Amino acid sequence: MEPSAKVDTQPKPRLIVRLGIFLASHHILFSALCCSAGIIALLFLPSLAKNTYLSENALIPGSANPLFSSEDVTEANKFIKGIEAAAGESRGGMEMSKFIVQQMKDLGAEVCYHEFLPHSKHFHPLKFFTSMTNDLAVRPNGTYSNSGTNTIGIIRAPRGDGKEAIVLVTPYNPQRVQANEVLSLALGFSVFSLLSRAAWLSKDIVWLSADSQFGEYTAVSAWLNQYHNPMFVGGVKHEPDGIAEKAEFTDFKRAGTMAAALIFKVGETRNYGDRDSVTMYAEASNGQMPNLDLLNVVHYLAVHRQGFRVNIETISSLLSSAWLRAIAEVIHTLGSILRKINPDWKLDITASDYVEGTANLASSIYNQALGVPTGSHGAFRDYQVDAVSLEFSPTFYIRNENAKSSFLVRGGRSVLTGLLQA
Amino acid sequence: IACDGDGGSVRRASCFFPRFPTGMSLIPRAAPAASMAFAGRDPAVISLLKMLPLLLLLTFSSAAAPPAAASPSAVHNNNWAVLVCTSRFWFNYRHMANTLSLYRTVKRLGIPDERIILMLADDMACNPRNNYPAQVFNNENHQLNLYGDNVEVDYRGYEVTVENFLRVLTGRHESAVPRSKRLLSDEGSHILLYMTGHGGDEFLKFQDNEELQSHDLADAVKQMKEKHRFKELLIMVDTCQAATLFSQLQSPGVLAIGSSMKGENSYSHHLDSDIGVSVVDRFTFHTLAFFEKLNMYSNASLNSLFNSYDPSMLLSTAYYRMDLYKRALNEVPVTNFFGSVMKTIHTDSAYTGFLAAHDAELPLSVGNNILDHVMLQNEASARRSNIEEMNEAQLMSHGWTEVLLEQLEGKNSDVVVMYGLGTMGILLAISTWLSM
Numbered sequence: 096m097e098p099s100a101k102v103d104t105q106p107k108p109r110l111i112v113r114l115g116i117f118l119a120s121h122h123i124l125f126s127a128l129c130c131s132a133g134i135i136a137l138l139f140l141p142s143l144a145k146n147t148y149l150s151e152n153a154l155i156p157g158s159a160n161p162l163f164s165s166e167d168v169t170e171a172n173k174f175i176k177g178i179e180a181a182a183g184e185s186r187g188g189m190e191m192s193k194f195i196v197q198q199m200k201d202l203g204a205e206v207c208y209h210e211f212l213p214h215s216k217h218f219h220p221l222k223f224f225t226s227m228t229n230d231l232a233v234r235p236n237g238t239y240s241n242s243g244t245n246t247i248g249i250i251r252a253p254r255g256d257g258k259e260a261i262v263l264v265t266p267y268n269p270q271r272v273q274a275n276e277v278l279s280l281a282l283g284f285s286v287f288s289l290l291s292r293a294a295w296l297s298k299d300i301v302w303l304s305a306d307s308q309f310g311e312y313t314a315v316s317a318w319l320n321q322y323h324n325p326m327f328v329g330g331v332k333h334e335p336d337g338i339a340e341k342a343e344f345t346d347f348k349r350a351g352t353m354a355a356a357l358i359f360k361v362g363e364t365r366n367y368g369d370r371d372s373v374t375m376y377a378e379a380s381n382g383q384m385p386n387l388d389l390l391n392v393v394h395y396l397a398v399h400r401q402g403f404r405v406n407i408e409t410i411s412s413l414l415s416s417a418w419l420r421a422i423a424e425v426i427h428t429l430g431s432i433l434r435k436i437n438p439d440w441k442l443d444i445t446a447s448d449y450v451e452g453t454a455n456l457a458s459s460i461y462n463q464a465l466g467v468p469t470g471s472h473g474a475f476r477d478y479q480v481d482a483v484s485l486e487f488s489p490t491f492y493i494r495n496e497n498a499k500s501s502f503l504v505r506g507g508r509s510v511l512t513g514l515l516q517a
Numbered sequence: 518i519a520c521d522g523d524g525g526s527v528r529r530a531s532c533f534f535p536r537f538p539t540g541m542s543l544i545p546r547a548a549p550a551a552s553m554a555f556a557g558r559d560p561a562v563i564s565l566l567k568m569l570p571l572l573l574l575l576t577f578s579s580a581a582a583p584p585a586a587a588s589p590s591a592v593h594n595n596n597w598a599v600l601v602c603t604s605r606f607w608f609n610y611r612h613m614a615n616t617l618s619l620y621r622t623v624k625r626l627g628i629p630d631e632r633i634i635l636m637l638a639d640d641m642a643c644n645p646r647n648n649y650p651a652q653v654f655n656n657e658n659h660q661l662n663l664y665g666d667n668v669e670v671d672y673r674g675y676e677v678t679v680e681n682f683l684r685v686l687t688g689r690h691e692s693a694v695p696r697s698k699r700l701l702s703d704e705g706s707h708i709l710l711y712m713t714g715h716g717g718d719e720f721l722k723f724q725d726n727e728e729l730q731s732h733d734l735a736d737a738v739k740q741m742k743e744k745h746r747f748k749e750l751l752i753m754v755d756t757c758q759a760a761t762l763f764s765q766l767q768s769p770g771v772l773a774i775g776s777s778m779k780g781e782n783s784y785s786h787h788l789d790s791d792i793g794v795s796v797v798d799r800f801t802f803h804t805l806a807f808f809e810k811l812n813m814y815s816n817a818s819l820n821s822l823f824n825s826y827d828p829s830m831l832l833s834t835a836y837y838r839m840d841l842y843k844r845a846l847n848e849v850p851v852t853n854f855f856g857s858v859m860k861t862i863h864t865d866s867a868y869t870g871f872l873a874a875h876d877a878e879l880p881l882s883v884g885n886n887i888l889d890h891v892m893l894q895n896e897a898s899a900r901r902s903n904i905e906e907m908n909e910a911q912l913m914s915h916g917w918t919e920v921l922l923e924q925l926e927g928k929n930s931d932v933v934v935m936y937g938l939g940t941m942g943i944l945l946a947i948s949t950w951l952s953m
Binding site for chain 1: 644
């Protein structure tokens with residue numbers, strides 16, 4: 096035996112160690128490679144995405160008759176006139192909410208007011224360590240003149256077990272009432288009144304008219320906070336403002352666990368174009384999204400049943416960019432080549448659809464990455480409640496009566512059928 | 518493997534314990550007792566004497582109980598129906614409507630509630646989403662309320678589980694389960710088993726959280742066959758890929774039909790926009806369409822039922838399995854399973870004890886009566902004096918054959934049987950006295 100054989104170099108390290116060393120030494124190359132692979136995959140995504148499959152075993156949207164008829168529209172029109180009158184003589188914005196409360200009481204619903212203060216500008220670092228999750232700063236003077244007031248109406252399901260609820264939210268600004276906000280309140284009221292007469296409810300319905308003078312998000316999140324983490328302010332009583340009936344509605348009323356929430360409002364008239372449109376906002380805080388079936392149901396109903404066009408927010412600059420269009424053409428040709436090789440491999444998407452899809456994707460990624468909710472549905476997501484915001488954009492002039500009625504009908508129908516699935 | 522009696526675990530195989538003492542099992546148990554009793558005496562003579570009455574008893578008991586032993590030739594005398602709906606939630610309204618429609622059909626054609634086991638996994642009639650409370654429809658014209666009067670649900674809600682279903686089939690219940698929840702069929706029963714819900718390849722989904730596998734169903738049917746719990750069984754399944762559920766069956770006398778084959782879906786028939794969900798499935802709809810034309814007296818055959826399923830209307834292929842079923846389908850009327858039509862046998866007179874010399878049932882009653890007599894005679898003779906019996910025995914052992922021939926001449930068989938059993942009883946008394 097030769098002793099020289101024993102004098103060996105160090106044994107070779109294991110493969111994985113060698114791989115790691117190789118990667119680390121060429122890290123710039125690999126980083127660039129992975130980043131570009133990611134970007135290419137993102138660019139391919141709109142063409143690879145399939146259409147949503149709604150399983151007929153579980154979800155059959157639009158299978159029930161919505162029952163929204165012209166009588167409901169007449170009722171809504173009456174409501175509009177009433178609320179405009181109330182807005183006219185409003186002092187401090189209380190008349191409108193009193194009118195809404197009166198209307199809800201007439202329907203037989205339970206009503207309550209919720210007062211809240213805007214988020215204080217101070218940052219309390221110790222807030223995270225105490226259980227004081229409520230931002231309600233109690234002023235020593237007791238002046239509540241600059242607090243917002245939400246009005247809440249609750250319909251109990253006649254044969255339900257009262258454990259779950261569905262929430263409808265219509266935001267409005269009582270300080271500066273606009274015509275489209277009045278229309279959204281009317282829409283909410285008509286849906287609410289229809290549901291108060293429905294025998295097939297299995298969950299309670301809560302209608303929140305949120306006071307958006309400090310911002311829509313503030314109002315909804317304050318209400319949700321009080322709902323889930325109640326703070327009992329002992330010994331602090333309201334100055335009786337001379338309004339007797341307000342006192343009986345100050346007890347906070349609840350309706351059980353929230354199953355889903357729908358925030359809808361009528362936006363400004365966008366374009367006097369072809370179709371009324373609905374814009375859906377789904378991104379919530381920290382990149383959370385609701386159950387996407389909710390979006391699918393709303394999209395399906397709005398498009399196929401009521402003839403709306405559904406928009407999702409886009410980054411409009413991307414829509415007109417030339418290089419994106421070029422990429423679209425490349426993918427299109429690639430798709431046709433692949434189809435010739437094997438008919439099963441599909442990349443078929445038209446160039447304009449691709450561009451729009453990419454713009455949607457970019458906007459959604461941006462919003463999720465930023466973590467700021469795109470609407471007050473974000474407040475719901477903090478409590479794990481699926482919520483989506485709908486903004487109806489009519490194409491008619493907001494004062495036009497006939498167009499309003501038909502729009503109301505269609506909007507109400509789509510909201511209602513969305514609820515029926517729940 | 519432990520041999521379970523009734524009430525053991527449902528999943529293990531059971532050993533067959535015969536209910537009636539047949540000839541084979543009686544002798545081994547009796548012989549050791551006899552040999553032990555006669556240990557001190559002359560074994561040959563005494564054991565022979567003991568054997569003789571035993572043999573006589575044996576032949577008479579086997580003659581007296583022919584129906585218990587011969588199950589293949591059992592007469593069809595009752596019909597049972599087990600109707601199972603396995604899905605819950607409002608959007609599975611149509612499965613409930615399917616089962617209730619079959620229930621109504623089966624009752625209309627004659628099966629009474631006490632022989633129907635209805636298992637409904639959820640309550641659609643009183644669901645808050647039902648616009649028509651306490652009413653269940655299977656058609657959008659709302660003409661027929663299936664949940665009206667006289668609906669007796671045996672297993673409802675969360676009681677419909679795979680375990681309870683298999684317990685119903687095999688008959689292995691806890692002792693507290695009431696009779697209305699048991700399948701009390703016997704070897705003369707025809708059973709209709711209808712299952713509907715969501716299914717797949719070799720399984721049926723129960724209550725959205727468990728599955729019944731096809732081999733479990735086959736095992737339960739095999740247990741039923743071993744225990745003689747049915748004469749013939751018709752399994753009807755209305756789910757997706759229904760034919761796979763009975764692919765593992767091997768017991769004879771079973772006929773099975775499924776609404777679709779492997780890889781096919783079964784579809785609902787139509788949507789009722791008033792209620793908001795589909796109200797009936799295609800396969801059941803066409804089955805009902807066939808049965809609505811019938812009444813109790815029709816003799817439409819199973820063949821015509823199976824041929825009435827049109828794949829273009831069902832949008833799936835209804836597949837039936839007849840390899841385990843020996844009779845020809847065009848000879849079997851549908852009321853054999855879906856209704857309850859009894860064959861009545863007209864007798865001229867009511868049963869009047871054992872003097873009327875008529876049909877096959879009578880020796881059974883005669884035998885029972887005489888066995889009772891024997892018991893009484895045993896007690897009577899045991900009280901007599903021992904010496905008298907001994908003398909009698911000695912006398913009879915000489916002139917036994919002459920006496921017998923004398924008696925046999927002019928009398929009929931019943932009297933002879935009486936004499937024979939009487940003699941046997943006396944012999945039994947003697948041997949008992951001798952053993953003391």
